[in-house]
Amino acid sequence: MDFFNKVGKAALGSRLRLMTAAITDDASKIYELYGVEFIPKWFPVFYTLAEEREITITEIASEIGHSQPSVSKIMRELIAAGLVEEIEKADDKRKNNIILTQKGTAISQVFKNQLQDIDFAIEEMILQSKHNLWAALEEWEFLLSQKSLLKRVSEQKKKRESKNVEIVEYKPQYKEPFKALNVEWISKYFEMEEADYKALDNPEDYILNKGGKILVALYDNEPVGVCALIKMNDSEYDFEMAKMAVSPKAQGKNIGYLLGNAIVNAAKQSGAKKIYLESNTILKPAINLYYKLGFEKVFGLSTPYKRCNIQMELVL
Template identity: 50%
Template sequence: MNYGFFQKTGSMALGSRLRQVSERLTHEAAKIYGLYGVAIEPRWFPVLYALAQQDSQSVAQLAEAIGHSQASVSQIIKEMNQREFVMISKAADDGRKTIITLSDQARQYLPALHQQMADVGESVEAMLAQAQHNLWKALDELDYLLDQKSLFDRVNQKRKQRESQQVQIVPYAEQYHEAFRQLNIEWITTHFALEELDYQALDHPDEKIIQPGGCILIALYQGEPVGTCALIKMNDTTYELAKMAVDPNARGKHIGWLLGKAVLQKASQLGAKKVYLESNTSLKPAIHLYHKLGFQRIMGTDSPYKRCNIQMEYTL
């Protein structure tokens, strides 16, 4: 067998490599069934084995027993039924439930199948003993690791990490005014209604945020502004985190997290002891982010914003 392709791709082609091995073993299995005169398809084996252990099971029971989907089991049952290896009936207590039972034809193969299973089991154990790594145990470990976190989630996390490295956090400049304004308007109007204080801050950020001692940070992805966050000075020791917004098309790159960390670092540089924020509990991803950053819920004074129903604080 030519392994050149997999030597080039490495572990990236794990699924293809496993599928190749599976196809090779399935081909071998078909020949082995013929050797013992057992006229079944290799893919039927899990269902046949499960029914041999406990006959008269539903499709759902079989699917759970062998770890296949119900659709996959139904297809196998259909093939076995066409070859008269199973009988299909309705449950006596529930006409909606289909019960699968081995036919007499299938049962006549069971003695030979048991001999085959014993020989195959010993042969596989001997082969695994010759290997440097125990494949059976490795597959158990692989299943465990995929249960902890799917390959999709692992790849998605790596993608986010890679893309987040292309994010730059820069100080506000006049060239970013329109982006600052539009990103916040889009975010606010998606969930709430704009209020007078929003217009004041978004239309006049220099006057309302920067000149009184605050600052605005802009997140750039590949040079384009995709996120904003502001620090508004409340007094000499407390700043408010406000006007955090991320372009929906740029989400998934940890931009909110990067902005939050950068703003807290800036607050520390400005001599802040506390950073305060106002939000709404309906914004679950935002609240989760604030908790992750280290903010704790507090009972503050009445907010000037109608949409505020939660206040949080971070102690530097």
């Protein structure tokens, strides 16, 4: 077990496979012990059929959590072994039910004692161990159903990489990245519009000198994300959150959230009560981010952008 001690919990899958292989190997020998010719992988399907009821392949797959092709393959093997057979359902010629043959029924009777002995053996192991593996498996199955391991690892990756992200105030040296990053994503999905050029060509006059703010995300000292807070006059909103852009090469590092959160905090510090934004629902990751930041949909405001089909607000 030195390998697992070295690698740690990242080798969970390998360790579980090793245990599964050991248990499966023993399972084959246990069937031999009881004089039964049986393959361990058949058990869930066979046990479901042994409950003395007629059932279809689709119903079996749903009940045991396997795919229908997998169950169909096992069923063909069970039929070839003479343990089950198909019968035509009288009231529906399109469906065939599966039942045990006489040979299969005889094996199911042997299984009653076998399963009782296995249950007692495992219970004995549980009593001898410090941790109840059976109960732990139930807990882990529930936790993974709530959030997959992939999702959990992705979140940890974002947390680690976001530590290398620095959010800084706009400086003249960031004028070109501010424009380039926005032009990149706008041109990918839409067309540049007059209002875009006003903000991106003259950020000092259009945003900063009017009481707004621009924040820049640096990753390893390279500007990879930007976002602006534009002062709104003659409006119920104090600021508009706009011109958020993250370089494709830096996506997946939580940069959008870090920028958005920093902009919201900047608005709060200025005494703002409400923030407004405009977007397009084709940008699903961005919309999800805005909801995560606390924005909600609003309707009916005029907009200079043709691409805008959703408007949102955040009450601070």
